[in-house]
Amino acid sequence: MSRANPKVGFVSLGCPKALVDSERILTQLRSEGYETVPEYEGADLVVVNTCGFIDEAVHESLEAIGEALAANGKVIVTGCLGAQPEKITARHPGVLRVTGPQAYEEVIGAVHEHLPPKHDPYVDLVPPQGIRLTPRHYAYLKISEGCNHRCSFCIIPSMRGDLVSRPITQVLGEAIRLRNAGVKELLVISQDTSAYGADLKYRAEPWGSREVRTRFADLARELGELGPWVRLHYVYPYPHVDEVIPLMAEGKVLPYLDIPFQHASPRILRLMKRPAHAENTLERIRRWRGAVPELTLRSTFIVGFPGETEEEFAELLAWLEEAQLDRVGCFKYSPVDGAAANELPDPVPEEVKDERWHRLMQLQQRISAARLRAKVGRRMRVLVDRVEGRAAIARSESDAPEIDGIVRISGSGVTRLAPGEFAEAEITAASDYDLEARLCQAPTGGRAGGKAAGP
Ligand code: SF4
Secondary structure (H helix, E strand, O other): OOOOOOEEEEEEOOOHHHHHHHHHHHHHHHHOOOEEEOOOOOOOEEEEEEOOOOHHHHHHHHHHHHHHHHHOOOEEEEEHHHHOHHHHHHHOOOOOEEOOOOOHHHHHHHHHHHOOOOOOOOOOOOOOOOOOOOOOOEEEEEOEEOOOOOOOOOOHHHHHOOOEEOOHHHHHHHHHHHHHOOOOEEEEEOOOHHHOOHHHOOOEEEEOOEEEEOOHHHHHHHHHOOOOEEEEOOOOOOHHHHHHHHHHHOOOOOOEEEOOOEOOOHHHHHHHOOOOOOOOHHHHHHHHHHHOOOOEEEEEEEEOOOOOOHHHHHHHHHHHHHHOOOEEEEEEOOOOOOOHHHHOOOOOOHHHHHHHHHHHHHHHHHHHHHHHHOOOOOEEEEEEEEEEOOEEEEEEOOOOOOOOOOEEEEOOOHHHOOOOOEEEEEEEEEOOOOEEEEEEEEEEOOOOOOOOOOO
């Protein structure tokens, strides 16, 4: 790439959905001949992709904008916090432009305006899979934008709009390009993965000599034929989710479901306006585990939601004890500007929220530790993320990157491993959240039974 090419610094904050937005913007910029640089000082301009989900994220985003302004001076802001531009300009009047989430064209336009492109088509090549911010061996696959629900604590629909699904052939095409570029794990994300295709009336599209429907279970089945691990995030427990359980039993899709339950008390779930709040989730979990005993369940919960009584919190603890989830994240309720839940009566005092948070985390730590201890002595397939000295940091089918635990492999043969390789490991010890292992077998190229399929 020519030295004179304009350089853009990029800061990506927030959830995997925001990361995918960043990747899109970066891909576009790179295709226009911009160079992207990791530090502010060497950049001609900085783009900050912000998160505005909770107050902590807003604070982090405002700090990042301030840092970029101090170090560079030319800053364009995009992302969720951009939906409330006054929050940004009040604190940082010097930003060049504020754009909202998924405002790709606007961000690119603002970059053009303040830093015109200098494109040389002979040297500026973009790889067909686009620019990715994750390591080479795993990638987030965003299947839709927006959400049709109106959970009372959330302002995402007002920032990102109603559900807009990407046509299934587009998603599968991207998955194949990623696989061909060496991706070994596809992490399917959206705001509501189980609702995929509802806005398109589950439209069928031609795919090779067949037709495929833009629908959650059909997508999971097709992705399961491609070879990489397929991990499903942000799934709600609607009845049709049962359709992916057989795919897990067959080894096509990872036996892993990330379901943000948020609470167990029916009254609190109603106040939260949660999707599928009337489902008997314990019964569903029992049936899923009956069909796929190794199923890993991850979830998140909110404690201290307005009006949550001690009895309702105790109901949540009892539910957790019964559900025996593998991975749990917990947040103390905090009001988000513009959320309907702010109007609810009976706020829970901060010290009660703290106390409930600790009780929930303690219970879950005990459950998680016991579930991990039960894995000691088992052999499992792991995917290596990195090698650190004489140990390899890997993940099992139960561990999503960044949010779950790790499998630390030590002993002979480990230094032969490389990031992105699969290996067979025997679990030798467990802590509260992670596993220790030794290597059983040399690395292998892909998932057992996975085959390179296409349209
Ligand atoms: S399902 Fe609820 S919490 Fe999730 S994005 Fe939609 S409105 Fe927000």
